[in-house]
Amino acid sequence: MEVENSAYVLKNRKRMYLYTIAVAIVLPFILLSEWFDNPIFGLSRHFFVWVVVLTYVGYYVFRYLLNLNFVHVSVDSSKLTVRYYSLRPFTKSHNSIEIPLTAFEGYKVNARLFGLRKELVLYQRIQGKRAKYPPVSLSALSKQQLEQLIVILNAISRKV
Numbered sequence: 001m002e003v004e005n006s007a008y009v010l011k012n013r014k015r016m017y018l019y020t021i022a023v024a025i026v027l028p029f030i031l032l033s034e035w036f037d038n039p040i041f042g043l044s045r046h047f048f049v050w051v052v053v054l055t056y057v058g059y060y061v062f063r064y065l066l067n068l069n070f071v072h073v074s075v076d077s078s079k080l081t082v083r084y085y086s087l088r089p090f091t092k093s094h095n096s097i098e099i100p101l102t103a104f105e106g107y108k109v110n111a112r113l114f115g116l117r118k119e120l121v122l123y124q125r126i127q128g129k130r131a132k133y134p135p136v137s138l139s140a141l142s143k144q145q146l147e148q149l150i151v152i153l154n155a156i157s158r159k160v
Contacts (some may be wrong), residue, residue, distance in 0.1 A: 001074065001075045001152045001155075002072070002073065002074045002075075003071070003072070003073045003074075003141070003145050003148050003149045003152065004070075004071065004072040004073070005070060005071055005072075005140050005141050005142070005145060006070065006072075008140050008141075008142070009070045009087065009140070012068065012087060012140070013087075019056065019059065023052060023053075023056045026052055027049065027052060027053070030045060030048050030049050030052065031045065031049065036048065060089075063087075063088075064088055065113060065117070066113070066116060066117050066137070066139045066140075067086065067088065067117060067137040067139060068086070068087040068088075068137065068139050068140040069084045069085060069086055069087060069136060069137045069138070069139070069140055070084060070085050070087060070140070071083075071084045071136065071137075071138060071140065071141060072084070073149055073152065075101075075152055075155075075156060077101075078100060078101060079098050079099060079100050079101060080097075080098070080099045080101060080104055080122075080156065081096065081097070081098050082096070082097040082098075082120075082122065082136060083095070083096045083097075084096075084136050084137075086137075087140065095136075097122060097133055097136075099122060099124045101156055103124050103125045103126065104122075104123075104124060104125075104156060104157050105123035105124055105125045105130050105131075105157065106122075106123045106157045107120060107121065107122050107123065107153045107157065108120075108121045108123075109121075109138070109146075109150065110135065116139065117137065117139050118137070118138040118139055118141075118146065119135035119136065119137055119138065120135065120136045120138050120149075121133065121134075121135050121136075122136075
């Protein structure tokens with residue numbers, strides 16, 4: 001059983017490149033075009049530049065707060081494997097969690113940022129105590145993928 005979001009990651013990367021190219025085209029047009037020499041609806045050229053720049057920066061801050069991750073979860077006969085890495089710019093760490101099914105204690109899905117940012121916390125039984133793994137952001141999973149992941153996790157353990 002597997003859940004992964006590689007199609008979303010590819011689409012997301014393309015969208016980010018297109019937004020950057022669009023801003024790189026629109027800003028010089030606004031700054032150098034004679035069309036913006038006279039105020040439009042009483043708004044100057046600088047207003048339009050600020051709108052474009054703040055929209056672009058706001059989009060990236062929002063994405064940063066969501067902490068989108070590539071996520072690949074698989075369950076075989078002996079272990080649960082979660083591989084993930086952040087889609088934030090300049091972050092290149094690839095992480096992996098492997099838990100033997102016999103030691104898998106449970107999971108919890110937390111919602112943050114008004115329910116837009118979902119995080120998976122896994123628990124494992126180690127030396128008679130419950131160990132908690134760092135949260136894995138599930139914000140980049142579709143609703144269907146998230147439901148499928150929960151079905152898989154429910155099949156192998158109980159919810160904490």
